[in-house]
Each structure stands twice: as structure tokens, then as C-alpha cells.
Amino acid sequence: MNLALAAAGTSVRTAAALSPRWGAAVAMPLFGHVAKPRPVHADDEATMLRARLGTVRIPGIARRGVDVDTYEWGHGPRTVVLSHGWNGRASQFSLLVRELVAEGYRVVSFDAPAHGASGGRRTYLVDWLGVFAALQERHGAFEAMIGHSFGGLATLVGVAGGVDAARVATIAAPADADLLLSQFQGILGYPDTVAASMRELFASRYFPGEPDPFAWLSTVRRPLPAGVPLLAVHDHGDRVVPFDEAGRIVAANPGSEMLATTGLGHNRILTDDAVLDAVLEHVRASRAVATRGLAAEVAPVEVGPVEEFSAVAA
Template sequence: MSLSLSAAGAAVRVAGSISPRWGAAVALPMFGHVARPRPVGVAELPTMWSASRSTVRIPGLARAGADVVVYDWGHGDEVVVLVHGWNGRASQFAVLVRELVAEGYRVVAFDAPAHGDSGGRSTYLIDWTDVLAEVQCRHGRLRAVVGHSFGGLAGLVAGAGGLAAERVVTIAAPADADLLLAQFQGMLRYGDSTAAALRTRFAERYFPGESDPFARLSPVARPLPSGVSLLAVHDEADRVVPFGELARVAGANPGARLVTTRGYGHNRVLEADVVLDAVLEFVGESVAPASAVSTALSESAA
């Protein structure tokens, strides 16, 4: 554990020992804080340089407005939106961008607030779904939304909330927002009473008047509508989002197509040939699958 993380955990635990609500008050700003943006990889630079850039404005964490950088490649009416995860950025999809553009799709991606080239230091899940709604306003019905990790969770939440997309692809996605709170508690090692108070404080701060926003943010409680097809991908060696989340996503969406890989972990799975092939096939199908198809593919990393 880093010194900064250790100090943060100690601060929350000390405050929580006095009062769980005090502990939650100290923890809440940390929960939405994002580390400094990861750099664009050298191999990703040509793809990012070739993008058309624009911005969309969303309310943002403070509800004072936030500008989000959006990237656009290719042409045509069939739009595929790529959604990165927490501490990620759009450039992580560079290989998939090139593959989709080669197949004739228009591809859109963005850097969420506090990520990549977008400003800010804090964010939360609704920022992702707000950006997707703005992209929807620009392009109309979407061919597919492909989300990695936290971005996969956002795609599921947005799809359940009415985003007009024919298909959703999740790669290494958590099944609901509760996992994020549990992982945050595990990192900072504060007690259950502080955890319960943080959950309450989060709901009161960002969803005033809503009795249980976590139910709305749970793809387990609110699966995709029947007309939206789902491809869910996860690597058995994922050390960030447990592999068991795949079964939870699938359990809530019985018609999902499942792909498992072995040896790629949480991030390299985005460039695995087996995953790229599965995504291209799924996005390119002229008719959405009508019944459940479960495919287990194992491929070791080179």
C-alpha cells in the first residue's frame, strides 16, 4: 500500500472511530478522486492524431458544468461508441478503433471528466451516462456501445435507462456499483459502520430525494431491455474486477453471449485477438441473437 493510500485510510478510520458520519464525510471526496491521467501509449498516438476532436458539456460532479473531449473516426450512420474505465482513457481502444473503422463504422470515444484530455480531478458514474446521452443526441440510435471495466458498467446502466443502442458489449465490467464501494472499503480498511454511512452520504449528496439510487445503478437489479443484445467478456486472470462478475452480469441478462479469456488480465484483454474478433462479429451481425449463446474461449497470452 502506498504512503498516500495508507494516510488516506488512516484519516477515514480515525474520523470513523469518532463518528461513522465523520468517517463518511472524509471518505466521500476520496471516492470520486481520480489519479493523474495515464499517458497515451506510443502505439496509440497515430490513431489519436487521426481523430476529429470536439467537446460535449455535461453537468459534472459539482453540477456546474464540465467539458468532455470526444473523439470521432470514420464515416456513416452506423455508430459504435467506446467507453473507457476508471483511470483509463479513449486511447486504450486504439486497436479496436482501427478494426471498426476498417469495417466501415463510425467510431466515437471520449475521455470522461478527470481522465485523458478532459479536465477535472473528480467524477462519478453519472458523468459517463450523461456523456453517452449527449453522444446519443448527436448521432441518434447507436449500433453498439462497447465499455471496458467501469465503462462497461456505465454502458449497462445507460442501456437499462433508455439509451437507444442495439447492442452493448462489456469487457471486464463489474455487475453493479456496490462492488466499487466494497473495493474502496477494502483499500482504505475502514469499518462497516463507516461504509454504511458513506453509502448514505453518497446517495444524499448526488441523488437527493432518491431513496435508493444504487438500485438504479445496478445492472443486476435493472438488466438491459429485451430488445438490446449483450456480449460480455472477462479474463480469468483479471485482478481488478473479479472474474465472478461475469456470471452476475450473465445471470441478470439470460440472452447474453459470453466470452472468457485466459492470461490477458484487466487491460491487455482489450487488444486480444479473440476479443477483437468477438466484438467485430457481434457488432456486425445483421440480426441480434434471439436466444442465449454461451461461448467459452480460452487463449493464453503470447
């Protein structure tokens, strides 16, 4: 743990000794805080320079309005949306962007508030949902949505909540927001009484009026609509989002497919050839192939010595 996190944990625990609500009040701004944006990797610069730049205006977590930087490649009516994770940025998808454009897709991505080139220092999942809504208004129904990590959770929540996407793929995604709050508690080391107050404060601040936002933010409790095919990719050794989260996701979505990898971790998985091939094949499948309301049976496919591909049907 670095010194900043250690100091933050001490502050939260000190406030918690006086009152769990005070501890939660100190912790809450830290929960939505984003580290300084990572730079664009040299290997990704050429792809980002070819992007058509734009912005979308979303309400933002403070509901004051936020401009979000967007990137677009390719042309045509078949739009694929790529959503990066926490502390990520659109440039992480550069290899996948090139593959999708070569297949004739219009590819759209963005830097969420406080990420990449977009301004701000704080954000949460509601901002991803705001971006999806703005992009849907601009481009219409999506051929597919692909999300990495936190962006994968946002994608699942968005499509379950009404975003029109024919297919979904997640890479290293958590199954619900509960994991994020539990991990945050583990990092700062505050007691369960503060955790309970954090849940209450989280619900009232980010989802006012929602009776049970944690059900709404869970693909386990609120899966994708029937007939929306899902591919969940995850690495056995992921140290950021546990591998078991992928199992929870596919178990909650009958007929979904799972690609399990070994040795790729949380971020390198985005550049692996077998992963890119599997995601591209999933996107290429026609809307007509999906059987509305029925689980699709998919035979296991061998994709290499360190990967295993399986279908999970409830």
C-alpha cells in the same frame, strides 16, 4: 498500499472513531478522486492523431458544467460508442477503433472528466451518463456501445436507463456499484459503520431524490431491456474486477454471451486478437437478428487454446 492511500485510510479511521458520519465525510471526496491521467501509449498515438476532436458539455458531479473531450473516427450512420474505465482514457481502444472503422462504422469515444485530456480531478458514473446523453443527442441511436471496466458498468446502467443502443459489449466490467464501494472500503480499511454512512452520503450526493440508487446502478437488479444483445468479456485472472462479476452480468441478462479468457488480466484484454474478433462479430450482427423479448440460443464456439466462448441463457 502506497503512502498516500495509507495516510488517507488513517484519516478516515481517525474521523470514524469520533463518528461514522465524520468518517464518511472524510472518505467521500477520496471516492471520486482520479489519479493523474496516464499518457497515451506510443502504439496508440497514430490512431489518436487521426481522430476528429470535439467536446460535449455535461452537468458534471458538481452540476456546474464540464467540458469533455471527444474523439471521432470514420463516417456514416452506424455509430459505435466506446467507454473507457476508471483511470483509463479513449486511446486504450485504438486497436478496436481501427477494426471498427475498417468495417465502415463511425466510432466515437471520450475522455471522462479528470481522465485523459479532459480537465478536473473528480468524477463519477453520472458523468459517463451525461456524456452518453450528449452523444445520443448529436448522433442519434447507437449501433452498439462497448465499455471497459467502470465504463462497462456505466454502459449497462445507461442502456438500462434508456440510452438507445442496439447492442452492448462489456469488457472486464463490474455488475454493480456495490462492488466499487466494497473495494474502496477494503483499500482504506474503515469499519462497516462508516461503510453504511458512505452509502447514505453517496446516494444523497450523486442521486438526490432517488429512493434506491443501488438498484438503479446494478445490472443484476435492473438488467438491459429485452432484446438488446449483450456480450460480456472477462479474464479469469483479472485482479481489478473479479471474474465472477461477468457471471453475475450474464445471469441477469438472458440470452447474453460470455467470452472468458485466461492470462490477459484487466487491461491487456483490450488488445487481444480473439477478444477483438469476438467484439467485432458481436457488433456486426444486425438489429434484425435480435428477437425482441426472447432469449437467443447461441452455440459454444472454440476461439483458441486460452479462451472459451459460451452462451448463458436463464
